[in-house]
Amino acid sequence: MTEMTLDNVEHFVGKNLGTSDWIEVDQSRIDQFAECTGDRQWIHVDVERAKRESPFQATIAHGYLSLSLVTALAMDLGFAPKDASVIVNYGLDRVRFITPVKAGQRVRLKLAMAGIEPRDNRQFVIKSTATLEIENNQAPALAAEILVLVVP
Structure with a gap:
């Protein structure tokens, strides 16, 4: 696929930007996220209790951990112009946490550009639809409409 630049970004509207590689959401990543955010709820960090008491029979990733993976995976797919000065x-616009990601499962991102909204000073906002899929699972982990501000 052609790399996205400031000159050709409009050609990507309405197009699939690709699918990322699979990444594992292991217990170590979940524990690190729990430490970083202070969200140490047992369903995320207590493996033995989760096996016994959780309806998922395993610990699960925080929804916001799953959401935080979207940005890095989208960057890998080149979801913004490579020659922009700043992308933030x-x-x-919308996030739905559909299926919990169990510790040890792998996820990948499917991304499509939904639109571009001009702003002042030649800046613009890119709206993309993101679906974080779980390997061997029909339902995705989440679906979101993500917005990034592009500064030329």
């Missing part, structure tokens, strides 16, 4: 998260 602008927000989310």
Whole structure:
């Protein structure tokens, strides 16, 4: 696929930007996220209790951990112009956490560009639809509309 630049970004509207490689969401990553955020709820960090008491029979990743993976995976797919000065998260229009990601499962991102909204000073916002899929699972982990501000 052609690399996205400031000159050709409009050609990507309505197109699939690709599918990332699979990455594992292991217990170590979940534990690190729990430490970083202070969210140490047992369903995320207590492996033995989760096996006994959780309806998922395993610990699960925080929803916001799954969401945080979207940005890095989207960058790998080249979801913004490579020649922009600055690309920053602008927000989310919609996020749905559909299926919990169990510790040890692998996820990947499918991304499509939904639109571009011009701003002042030649800046613009890219809106993309993101689906974080779970390997061997029909339902995705999440679906989101992500927004990034692009500064030329």
